[in-house]
Amino acid sequence: MAITLALLEAMDRADPLALFRDEFTLPEGIVYLDGNSLGPLPRSTPGRVAEVLERDWGEGLIRSWTDAGWLGFPERLGDKIASLLGAAAGTVVAADSTSVNLFKLLAVALHLRPGRQVILAESGDFPTDSYIAEGLVALLGQPHALRLATPGGIVPAIGPDVAVVMLTHVNYRTGAMHDMAAITAAAHAQGALVLWDLAHSAGAVPVGLAAADADLAVGCGYKFLNGGPGAPAFLYVAPRWQQQARFPLTGWLGHADPFGFHPAYQPAAGITRAIVGTPSIIAMTALEAGVDIALRAPMAAVREKSLRQAGLLMALVAQECPDAGLECVTPTEAAARGSQVAFRHRDAQAIMQALIARGVIGDYRAPDIIRFGITPLYLRHADLWHAVAILRTVL
Amino acid sequence: MAITLALLEAMDRADPLALFRDEFTLPEGIVYLDGNSLGPLPRSTPGRVAEVLERDWGEGLIRSWTDAGWLGFPERLGDKIASLLGAAAGTVVAADSTSVNLFKLLAVALHLRPGRQVILAESGDFPTDSYIAEGLVALLGQPHALRLATPGGIVPAIGPDVAVVMLTHVNYRTGAMHDMAAITAAAHAQGALVLWDLAHSAGAVPVGLAAADADLAVGCGYKFLNGGPGAPAFLYVAPRWQQQARFPLTGWLGHADPFGFHPAYQPAAGITRAIVGTPSIIAMTALEAGVDIALRAPMAAVREKSLRQAGLLMALVAQECPDAGLECVTPTEAAARGSQVAFRHRDAQAIMQALIARGVIGDYRAPDIIRFGITPLYLRHADLWHAVAILRTVL
Numbered sequence: 001m002a003i004t005l006a007l008l009e010a011m012d013r014a015d016p017l018a019l020f021r022d023e024f025t026l027p028e029g030i031v032y033l034d035g036n037s038l039g040p041l042p043r044s045t046p047g048r049v050a051e052v053l054e055r056d057w058g059e060g061l062i063r064s065w066t067d068a069g070w071l072g073f074p075e076r077l078g079d080k081i082a083s084l085l086g087a088a089a090g091t092v093v094a095a096d097s098t099s100v101n102l103f104k105l106l107a108v109a110l111h112l113r114p115g116r117q118v119i120l121a122e123s124g125d126f127p128t129d130s131y132i133a134e135g136l137v138a139l140l141g142q143p144h145a146l147r148l149a150t151p152g153g154i155v156p157a158i159g160p161d162v163a164v165v166m167l168t169h170v171n172y173r174t175g176a177m178h179d180m181a182a183i184t185a186a187a188h189a190q191g192a193l194v195l196w197d198l199a200h201s202a203g204a205v206p207v208g209l210a211a212a213d214a215d216l217a218v219g220c221g222y223k224f225l226n227g228g229p230g231a232p233a234f235l236y237v238a239p240r241w242q243q244q245a246r247f248p249l250t251g252w253l254g255h256a257d258p259f260g261f262h263p264a265y266q267p268a269a270g271i272t273r274a275i276v277g278t279p280s281i282i283a284m285t286a287l288e289a290g291v292d293i294a295l296r297a298p299m300a301a302v303r304e305k306s307l308r309q310a311g312l313l314m315a316l317v318a319q320e321c322p323d324a325g326l327e328c329v330t331p332t333e334a335a336a337r338g339s340q341v342a343f344r345h346r347d348a349q350a351i352m353q354a355l356i357a358r359g360v361i362g363d364y365r366a367p368d369i370i371r372f373g374i375t376p377l378y379l380r381h382a383d384l385w386h387a388v389a390i391l392r393t394v395l
Numbered sequence: 396m397a398i399t400l401a402l403l404e405a406m407d408r409a410d411p412l413a414l415f416r417d418e419f420t421l422p423e424g425i426v427y428l429d430g431n432s433l434g435p436l437p438r439s440t441p442g443r444v445a446e447v448l449e450r451d452w453g454e455g456l457i458r459s460w461t462d463a464g465w466l467g468f469p470e471r472l473g474d475k476i477a478s479l480l481g482a483a484a485g486t487v488v489a490a491d492s493t494s495v496n497l498f499k500l501l502a503v504a505l506h507l508r509p510g511r512q513v514i515l516a517e518s519g520d521f522p523t524d525s526y527i528a529e530g531l532v533a534l535l536g537q538p539h540a541l542r543l544a545t546p547g548g549i550v551p552a553i554g555p556d557v558a559v560v561m562l563t564h565v566n567y568r569t570g571a572m573h574d575m576a577a578i579t580a581a582a583h584a585q586g587a588l589v590l591w592d593l594a595h596s597a598g599a600v601p602v603g604l605a606a607a608d609a610d611l612a613v614g615c616g617y618k619f620l621n622g623g624p625g626a627p628a629f630l631y632v633a634p635r636w637q638q639q640a641r642f643p644l645t646g647w648l649g650h651a652d653p654f655g656f657h658p659a660y661q662p663a664a665g666i667t668r669a670i671v672g673t674p675s676i677i678a679m680t681a682l683e684a685g686v687d688i689a690l691r692a693p694m695a696a697v698r699e700k701s702l703r704q705a706g707l708l709m710a711l712v713a714q715e716c717p718d719a720g721l722e723c724v725t726p727t728e729a730a731a732r733g734s735q736v737a738f739r740h741r742d743a744q745a746i747m748q749a750l751i752a753r754g755v756i757g758d759y760r761a762p763d764i765i766r767f768g769i770t771p772l773y774l775r776h777a778d779l780w781h782a783v784a785i786l787r788t789v790l
Contacts, residue, residue, distance in 0.1 A: 025449070025453040027453070028523075038452075038456060040453070040456060040723075041452045049444060050444075050445065053436060053440060054420070054436070057623060058435070061425070063433060063751070064624070064758070070625075096491065097491075097673055099647065100495060103643075103644050106533060126647075127658065128646050130658065130673065131646060131647055131650065132644065135642065136643070139535070140534070140535070148658075163480055174772045222673070228677055229452055229460075229675070229677070232675065246533065247530065248533075249494065249495060250522050251494030251495070252523035255522070255526065261760065262524050263525065263543075265525075265530065277491070277625075278617070280624070280626060280627065280678035281624040282444070282623055282677055282678050289740055292622070366654070387473060
């Protein structure tokens with residue numbers, strides 16, 4: 001049966017998440033399929049940021065560190081993010097950037113696995129992950145090493161010298177999603193830890209860190225969490241590792257008694273030791289506004305709509321652009337994909353430039369990928385029709 | 396001659412910087428002497444932040460990385476900060492926190508000085524500096540070590556094993572200021588580099604990084620630069636070290652071609668390699684609003700007013716509270732102090748609590764210090780009179 005605009009509009013009328021679209025500011029005439037790169041502005045964000053600026057900073061001044069609860073904000077916001085990730089309170093903090101957090105947790109993992117010096121990653125993951133590992137390995141010197149497995153070949157590569165497997169849960173190019181529980185179990189069977197990069201998972205798919213017995217994770221605030229450009233990132237440490245975790249970046253706000261100004265570093269209990277310097281309260285406020293929306297959307301409904309919309313996009317492209325040379329590189333099996341659809345095409349860059357010029361905003365990823373983020377909180381089914389109609393014109 | 400309120404009010408009328416006070420939002424009934432902990436809200440900040448939220452993020456979405464110049468913001472804002480520090484364009488980036496930047500530059504310094512494994516610091520500096528050095532040394536293992544010199548004893552402690560001297564330019568407790576050029580020269584004579592922490596210097600005193608032949612520096616955006624709570628920090632690398640600098644945190648935005656998504660890390664030319672992950676554009680916008688005010692205030696006038704106000708505060712306390720047991724720990728010699736006045740008192744904590752309750756906001760620093768930041772952009776001479784009158788009541 002052909003997909004029609006009328007069918008898609010009927011799906012929008014029946015969509016239990018439809019009202020969430022009103023929570024975001026979206027420019028007229030745009031189909032935004034890039035929420036996996038930068039989520040849109042929540043309507044509540046400007047007001048909340050203005051309140052923090054004018055009341056908490058402007059009026060409260062230094063007193064707001066205690067009176068407005070700025071101290072403890074990384075942990076409080078972390079608890080909210082934890083609940084999106086199937087993780088317990090006290091296991092997540094919002095802090096720094098994803099890259100900085102990767103560095104911290106790779107160092108933590110190496111320390112937790114003495115006698116093992118290899119970081120194992122998968123080629124084709126987002127480059128900053130392996131860049132950060134390269135930098136840490138160069139800092140520590142031999143015999144520390146970064147080893148790259150071929151895509152899909154991570155499990156057989158987990159040898160007895162591997163301290164930590166670093167893996168992106170959902171691939172940034174293809175949208176393929178790993179089986180977190182299975183790979184974690186395989187790594188544990190070899191005595192290795194796993195550090196999951198949730199950049200394309202948090203707020204997009206059910207994650208289930210605790211259920212998967214995950215050790216460590218990092219993720220991004222500005223994609224599906226809609227926290228704004230360069231929003232603070234987050235990190236997760238399983239309760240069983242927290243008291244042994246030795247962080248390499250030992251800043252004063254991770255100290256057990258930061259305002260005691262003690263001469264020697266003493267890590268705070270729990271996840272607080274993962275904090276380094278003073279967090280941007282303004283940036284954290286914007287992130288919290290985005291996270292608060294995600295908290296109100298049932299993840300099961302989000303996932304169901306995401307899978308349906310991604311499936312519709314794949315089918316529509318096949319229906320409308322059958323001979324255009326677009327090869328879908330996103331797995332068709334629901335359990336094996338995140339919340340985006342990506343195609344390979346030899347003219348990928350030119351196609352995406354033309355789409356953006358016509359108001360269909362996705363991403364080009366070198367050398368030959370165009371990708372479309374599926375964001376059920378504000379993407380309408382009918383938007384897919386308009387996007388594919390323009391894609392057909394462009395092709 | 397006694398200091399009188401009339402004299403102080405006359406100074407305010409003659410103050411060439413008086414109009415800068417209108418650039419800030421300051422609550423009624425408060426004398427704010429804590430701008431060295433958290434600077435106040437510039438009047439321009441809420442509007443500039445709102446514009447970035449609603450226009451650049453809300454309307455521009457992902458396109459603003461290029462169209463609104465978000466890429467390159469750390470370097471552009473860095474250039475503005477550089478001009479406040481007597482440093483050339485292309486030597487400073489705004490990025491991360493002071494603590495994270497300390498870690499980066501300590502690692503850079505150790506790599507630039509092979510065969511030397513000691514970080515030399517001064518006890519009594521702000522603890523995060525030595526905490527970060529402790530963490531780096533623990534990560535690298537022996538023979539790397541952190542050695543602490545006694546206050547004032549740094550130069551004789553620079554032995555042939557010292558790779559880098561890490562020193563706070565202006566002490567956070569006493570306000571004492573080091574002679575940057577002299578200490579840098581002494582370190583260079585011993586083959587060591589110097590990493591200056593400018594947390595209490597940037598925007599407060601003339602720094603002259605280039606004239607002092609400084610190697611490396613970090614500093615803070617939320618004190619005298621008025622960038623907001625947890626504002627991004629900055630770091631400086633002298634041109635002669637930039638191409639050799641090997642940063643330990645090798646994130647994608649420090650890559651020579653971040654959007655090429657190359658498998659291997661290749662550092663960007665120049666100071667850009669000091670960038671790690673995606674910066675918070677919102678936080679950077681607020682910082683820029685503060686920096687832009689500082690850029691319009693002639694540093695010579697700021698320094699002159701700062702020294703005059705600090706001198707008046709010392710004299711007023713001596714005049715009004717002669718037998719109160721307050722011992723001024725800030726050097727009286729102008730060249731030897733930054734932009735704060737600190738006193739030792741056995742009841743320091745109780746005194747500061749009572750002052751804050753009465754609208755005179757300074758800082759308590761354990762165990763026995765009260766400190767008052769002198770911020771010429773918005774502090775009136777007459778404010779000193781009211782502050783000391785309340786201090787006398789409290790005592």
